[in-house]
Amino acid sequence: MSITTIVTGTDLEAYLRASGATQVVLSGVATSIGVESTARQAHELGFNVTLAIDAMSDLSAQAHENSLLRIFPLLGETGTAQAICEALDRRHA
16 A cells, blocks of 8 residues: 555545554655655654655755654654565565
8 A cells, every 4th residue: 555645634544544554654755845744644643654765855955854864763764665665575475
């Protein structure tokens, strides 16, 4: 399952909980806005957050770097998309 945003006012949280999901893997555009706000909300809702840092971008290199280095480590685990996929594959093997 691919999750790109958790938006207030949608039934996505209920869907994830009904599916038994405890973890979300995030990537996307606008690292410092869209991805960061989604990660914050997922973290606040109690989901385990994993961020694919090589699968996101931002118009501002400084904002992107700030999210990667200072914000994301406080919200969850970070890794490359390949490393995350490999870890998920091992879990389901």
